Amino acid sequence: MSAIPTPVAGRDVDTVKLLIDGEFVESTSTEWRDIVNPATQQLLARVPFATAAETDAAIRAAHAAFATWKNTPIGARMRIMLKYQALVREHMPRIAHTLSAEQGKTIPDAEGDIFRGLEVVEHACSIGTLQQGEFAENVAGGVDTYTLRQPIGVCAGITPFNFPAMIPLWMFPMALVCGNTFVLKPSEQDPMSTMQLVELALEAGVPKGVLNVVHGGKAVVDALCTHELVKAISFVGSTAVGTHVYRLGSEHGKRVQAMMGAKNHAVVLPDANREQSLNALVGASFGAAGQRCMATSVAVLVGAAREWVPELVAKAKQLTVNAGSEPHTDVGPVVSRAAKERILGLIDSGVKQGATLALDGRGVKVSGYENGNFIGPTIFTDVTTDMDIYTSEIFGPVLVVLHVPTLDDAIALVNRNPFGNGVGVFTQSGAAARKFQSEIDIGQVGINIPIPVPVPFFSFTGSRGSKLGDLGPYGKQVVQFYTQTKTITARWFDDEPASGVNTTISLR
């Protein structure tokens, strides 16, 4: 059976499958959720909430496969990734089409979503050098010390709706290439493109049981966090759920990394390149309808840069709001009706709490897509740090603008915000940028770069309310996350006479 939804006799709509022990299977669950095109409300498929027995079966299949997979030579694992990256590249247009339909983002942005994940698959092909241990010769008379980086067993991944390609690809390729087996729990809002990527992984040669997929919500996530056979959990999503996953998984003895919510500031100094900075700000705030974890959601205009607001608003007004499948769309719909209601509620709260609505995207109409979940670019000025539009992650096309007199004030403001995912500084001053990078307490820092997501040979980081766990989801850090270091201290005896029993700690 294929991963791609296919009509099932007796049902009126396609269903998304589970992947258990190499087979795409129809869930026996009684609980299902509709997957809906956010631009049209067209029902695309239904996704099951896996039963407890199905989740258990997926974990046990992964556990059984680990016995063989962990001993599969590193070159064999690497060659599967080499084939996988070629397949993902070849099928990118098809997957992007599905991704845009189920998530809402534009086709070029959907291709970007896949491409940023593909880069992690490419990096996984370097595992031969990434997973090497260390060696020190002759640490004492005739004694050598070295480390092994061994896979840890069954790992689980829980992913959010906003990057249904990139984030699953942050997880299972690196986990697998390190010799682990995997159970993936994609977002229940848009799992179809994720399943296309999973199907290609099997085509590339990932053996049965090595990669498994279960769908669902809290019950499935909690089962993954508490199951005795799961050794590590990678989570990406909101801070509330990530904190729950981190605590529950840690309590049950698992290694957990949780990449979580954000409120990303862009600090604009008056010496910045005005045109370039405003273009960057508008693209980073409203691209993907603001539903990127690294989207800019707060502009901090320093000193005379506060005069730039009219130009900022004028640029945002020019963006085209339309379905993601239409050419030249800048801002697609938000993912669901519930998300739209939540965002509109926050915009209303901003008005009630006294902020100035400099650009109001609430009433936007999109011809031909009257039922879409559209919100136009929205900008608030006169915002204070106690307002809900500043304290909450809006996760929509809404930018709030604050003014401060100095760079020091801007740094203090950003560091007081509970989130620490991404930040940008716009300036032509090397000294100001250097001070900023040194004093700011944020994981990803951009200097004249609005969305500074690191390439995969570095690691995605994060601080404070945006991250729990020490190690990031890709780069060298994730090899540490997905492996257990074993340190060997070894001596080989030659034919010299034995030196006798020694009961003291050696001083050399």
Ligand code: NAD
């Ligand atoms: P979410 O937290 O609602 O869902 C994430 C995952 O958790 C999904 O698979 C979902 O099924 C599961 N889940 C939802 N509720 C749960 C519960 N009560 N118990 C257990 N599991 C539950 O996040 P989302 O709305 O899908 O994604 C948006 C969020 O993700 C934003 O906060 C965004 O900033 C964040 N995000 C962070 C990063 C990062 O790298 N820091 C990247 C992408 C997205």
